[in-house]
Amino acid sequence: MSAQPVHLLLGTTKGAFVVSSEDARRDWRVRGPFCDGWTINHAIGDPDSGMVWAGGGGEWTGAGIWRSGDGGHNWELVRLTTGTMDAWAADDPDFAQMIGWSETESPPMADAFQQIWSLGLANGRLLAGTKPARLLESADAGETWHEREALRNHPSADTWSPGGAGLVLHTIVADPSDSQALWVGISAAGVFATEDGGASWERRNRLSNTSSCGGHDHPAGPRDGETGHCVHNLVRAPGAAARLYQQNHHGVWRSSDGGRSWDDVTDGLPSTFGFPIRVHPRDPGTIWTLPLNGDMQGRFPPDAAAAVWRSRDAGETWDACRTGLPQEACFFTVLRQGMAVDTRDPAGVYFGTNSGSVFASADEGDTWSEIARHLPTILSVEVFEPA
Secondary structure: OOOOOEEEEEEEOOEEEEEEEOOOOOOOEEEEEEHHHOOEEEEEEOOOOOOEEEEEEEOOOEEEEEEEOOOOOOOEEEEOOOOHHHHHHHHOHHHHHHHOOOOOOOOOOOOOOOEEEEEEEEOOEEEEEEEOOOEEEEOOOOOOOEEOHHHHOOOOHHHOOOEOOEOEEEEEEEOOOOOOOEEEEEEOOEEEEEOOOOOOOEEOOEEOOHHHHOOOOOOOOOEOOEOOOOEEEEEEOOOOOOOEEEEEOOEEEEEOOOOOOEEEOOOOOOOOEEEEEEEOOOOOOOEEEEEEOOOOOOOOOHHHOOOEEEEOOOOOOOEEEOOOOOOOOOOOOOOOEOEEEOOOOOOOEEEEOOOOOEEEEOOOOOOOEEEEOOOOOEEEEEEEOOO
């Protein structure tokens, strides 16, 4: 019996790409670019329906979400805001003709935000996070959208500060066992959770032990009894317990109570700084992250030697997985959505770099190989395994 295919959905600065293996993760093929060369911050797929979505945009194009009903071969665009090109084209018929622009009804959210930064599936709903931070929802596979305004109207909203990339809602995490539960990560406002489908939200950044605040002089470090608010990535572990992990601007943190309190599990890692974190599809204690040397030191692997760090005990201890990764003159960065895990046994782990390479491990991080190179800057990697 032939192996089921595994597809990696890549968001890049020059469109979406699909990297596919039809033979048990041995050989890989690259397709793309798609989405007319738009900046794609995040792409995801629904294994049940086979639908794929890619969100992004920018000042020139406006924000939008591309949809594909055939696994990423053909795409259509749902525009959500306008961009500079619309203003130019509206005033210059020759320019409009050159780019194939025609006047249409203004997108429903006009100039409400600049980019789509994240996508997520939550019990039949398609969700999108934007820059600046808003949460959008679609009940028809991305054809129409509305905002869940309760998050933007949270009492703390006037204190939210932008991170280095702006005020972005970059991570959306659902609970497969509870259709009303959802977590989001906003840089730099922290973790927010809802237990009523988005009608109300609770800010969840409290430390389990306030002594963890001691000895941190970094502006993004923990203080006032809370983790630093610049959360970089957030994942939920499998199983009934509401265990979460986050890679913060200043450390790796674990919560055993749905984010109501957080434990610092950075000890054993070579730095406090990094972007992605991922969890095993079946083992809630196995996680992977890729530390970088620091926000002001170049944001590349410590000692310019790449390693994915793995914990088998929920962050209590860590091991460096280096076999097959470059160990000299390695200066790439892996961004917040740039790592993914498949559901195979053993689980496959993947990451993409800002230098355009994709690395894969078919043995949960023990060994690595480069499966694609010379792509544009990779902003996100997600696994798509159609049913």
